[in-house]
Amino acid sequence: xxRYQIVLEYVGTNFKGWQxxxxxxxxxxxxxxxxSKLLTQKIKLHGSGRTDAQVHALAQSAHFDTPxxxxxxxxxxxxxxxxxxxxxxxxxxxxxxxxxxHARYSAKKRIYRYxxxxxxxxxxxxxxxxxxxxxxxxxxxxxKASIFLKGTHxxxxxxxxxxxxxxxxxxxDFIKISKKIDEIQIQIQSKSFLKNQVRSIVGSxxxxxxxxxxxxxxxxxxxxxxxVLCAPPAPGNGLYLEKVIY
Numbered sequence: 657x658x659r660y661q662i663v664l665e666y667v668g669t670n671f672k673g674w675q676x677x678x679x680x681x682x683x684x685x686x687x688x689x690x691x692s693k694l695l696t697q698k699i700k701l702h703g704s705g706r707t708d709a710q711v712h713a714l715a716q717s718a719h720f721d722t723p724x725x726x727x728x729x730x731x732x733x734x735x736x737x738x739x740x741x742x743x744x745x746x747x748x749x750x751x752x753x754x755x756x757x758h759a760r761y762s763a764k765k766r767i768y769r770y771x772x773x774x775x776x777x778x779x780x781x782x783x784x785x786x787x788x789x790x791x792x793x794x795x796x797x798x799x800k801a802s803i804f805l806k807g808t809h810x811x812x813x814x815x816x817x818x819x820x821x822x823x824x825x826x827x828x829d830f831i832k833i834s835k836k837i838d839e840i841q842i843q844i845q846s847k848s849f850l851k852n853q854v855r856s857i858v859g860s861x862x863x864x865x866x867x868x869x870x871x872x873x874x875x876x877x878x879x880x881x882x883x884v885l886c887a888p889p890a891p892g893n894g895l896y897l898e899k900v901i902y
Contacts, residue, residue: 658725661753662687662701664716667744669784669893674707674716683707683716683745690739694732695722704759704900705766708852710892712785714769715748717900719759726752757902765829765901767845770858771894775838786839787858787894793865795835801864801874802831802842805857812881814856821850824881843898855889863887 664687672680676688688701704717726732733750740747756762771786773779774793779786805828812824832843842861844854860877863869869877869887877885 657721657723657755659719659721659753659755659757660726660729661717661719661749661751661757661759662691663748663750664713664718665746665748666713666716667785668707668709668711668713670744671709673709673711674703674705674713683713684718686743687718687736687740687745688720690736691720694735695724695726697722697724702759704763705848705897706851707897708855708892708895710784711895711897712893713897715899716897717759717763717902719753719757726750759900762902763847763900765845765847766849767843767898767901768849768854769896769898770842770844770854770890771896772840772842772858772862772890773838774835774840784893787890789862791866793840793862794867795833795840795865797867797871798840798861798865799833801861801871802833804875804878805831809878810881811850811853813878813883813886814853814860815850815883816852816856817883819851821848824850826850826853852889855892855895856886858890858894860887862890 666683671683674683676682676685692699699720701718701720729750733747736747773786773788778788808827810824811826815824829845834841864874
């Protein structure tokens with residue numbers, strides 16, 4: 657048996673997320689079907705983690721097993737891109753790995769990036785590639801609020817009600833917030849994330865930036881561990897899985 661790691665870039669706008677579902681087009685299902693057809697055998701693709709509906713990826717990592725060695729990896733990657741590029745999926749790299757490698761369980765860190773277009777006019781070139789927020793956000797307040805999140809905490813307030821993770825305790829290594837012209841970037845690194853955690857965090861930070869919430873209110877909601885007090889999650893189309901570190 658041979659194991660291969662595949663790194664994918666994709667636009668999630670027209671997908672129901674990464675994971676295969678009973679109804680709807682998914683990134684995992686689409687990619688898995690193309691690989692299976694080219695290898696003329698049914699394969700199962702294992703991702704580093706799930707991305708929600710409309711969420712994008714700059715470098716989603718996955719792996720699959722096949723009983724036959726791929727003789728020409730470069731040619732096979734080109735063939736995959738021929739079919740996948742039409743669906744806004746690109747194979748960035750394809751590598752043979754040891755059987756001990758697992759796209760999900762071998763991952764040490766994951767980095768997500770969220771984009772906010774903070775301006776009056778709706779983006780045209782970057783439409784559905786970020787969250788359009790008209791009201792000017794106070795970046796200093798957002799940065800101050802983000803400090804509460806660093807380190808190991810119970811993130812129940814920022815967890816989807818249907819999240820199946822055994823524990824809400826996660827460790828955030830860093831949150832980097834920057835702005836260039838009218839584009840705000842929020843970059844977060846952790847070993848793993850709860851369902852909707854990043855989007856819920858961004859939605860709550862937006863409330864602080866709009867001054868709907870004070871810093872004390874943000875801290876209170878965070879420490880309450882009550883999902884019902886959380887601000888509405890930021891839309892999926894502004895979120896990017898930036899990198900998976902092994």
